[in-house]
Amino acid sequence: MTSELTYRRHEHQPTSNIYSPKPSKPWSITIRPIRYILHEQRLIFTLIGIVLATFFFILIPSSTTNKPMSRPTQLLNPRPVFNTNRYNSGGKIPLGLKRKGLRVLVTGGAGFVGSHLVDRLIERGDSVIVVDNFFTGNKENVMHHFGNAGFELIRHDVVEPLLLEVDQIYHLACPASPVHYKFNPVKTIKTNVVGTLNMLGLAKRVGARFLLTSTSEVYGDPLQHPQVETYWGNVNPIGVRSCYDEGKRTAETLTMDYHRGAGVEVRIARIFNTYGPRMCIDDGRVVSNFVAQALRKEPMTVYGDGKQTRSFQYVSDLVVGLMRLMEGEYVGPFNLGNPGEFTMLELAQVVQETIDPNAKIEFRPNTEDDPHKRKPDITKAKDLLGWEPKVELRKGLPMMVSDFRQRIFGDHKDNDAAISSSF
Secondary structure (H helix, E strand, O other): OOOOOOOOHHHOOOOOOOOOOOOOOOOHHHHHHHHHHHHHHHHHHHHHHHHHHHHHHHOOOHHHHOOOOOHHHHHHOOOOOOOHHHHOOOOOOOOOOOOOOOEEEEEOOOOHHHHHHHHHHHHHOOEEEEEEOOOOOOHHHOHHHOOOOOEEEEEOOOOOOOOOOOOEEEEOOOOOOHHHHOOOHHHHHHHHHHHHHHHHHHHHHHOOEEEEEEEHHHHEOOOOOOEOOOOOOEOOOOOOOHHHHHHHHHHHHHHHHHHHHHOOOEEEEEEOOEEOOOOOOOOOOHHHHHHHHHHOOOOEEEEOOOOOEEEOEEHHHHHHHHHHHHHOOOOOOEEEOOOOEEEHHHHHHHHHHHOOOOOOEEEEOOOOOOOOOOOEOOHHHHHHHOOOOOOOHHHHHHHHHHHHHHHHHOOOOOHHHHHHHOO
């Protein structure tokens, strides 16, 4: 049977080997990007991006418009340097302008001298960070600043490194009385050496000015009287007091090496015997011993024949000297003390006059390596810093007695007024 093929037009299309593209319309080149932007709300996101970019560039700090440092300058100054000279309180401030406060670190700031220094810095308008491990310091010495936004307290041992951004460093951290520094002599010398290294490293890192509170003990049992800063001293390097004496001498060496070798701005103060409120009771120092013993109706202990001499400055005088040294332009070292010289027996008589005329004196054998004479020559401080002590012993001692009486017996009478009147 013969099959019949039926032709259907839609099943067969003529083929052609010639490609002819669809001619483009002349307006399609312009309209196509616009249609793309309008599609799926792309226009809204584009406008939002423009607005955000404009807002960002408007808020760029004006400091970025300053002329950038050249490449050599950047290499020479890889870290920010705090210019403390512009805050120098010794200079005159234009009328109507308030002095800009500094950010100051005080190591050992909860101690006797440190707490009085913190009071004065806070009063001046500085922000103060106190670092103390409370071995001899006491929170009560600085707790009246706890509500102040410009005050911070950190429990820390300077033997361990510390990272802070500050303009000035007052380095006072170290036990200063024989009872305390003999308690752990290895720890004492570590505090003087490693602690000073850590604080000098911090000063170098942040460009801070550094002040070391050294001591008259660097002169040892002096063969020169009175002692001037150029005197090298007479120190026993293996004695029971050497952890403190030689520790402070090494701290001075480190300070000067950082100054000469690393360009750190440093100051060195050699502090002579200081007394006043907030001293540690029974710390072995002669003034606090005499005052505490007389108040308790105990005999005042005089070691040796009582003819050893000391010079006693009130704490407020020392604080003024430290601040003038820090703000001045001289490295030091500077003797900071009262050149008025008293024997131990004369001091005991002044304490008798102040507290109890019937107080008794008891003699005991002298301690090892106890200096026979100690009197500062403060000519350098007078000439270069314009500093000299103002408070006489017979005026300052009653203010210290008032503080001791309050802490021993809880007698608050006139204590706060006595302390505040000293500054």
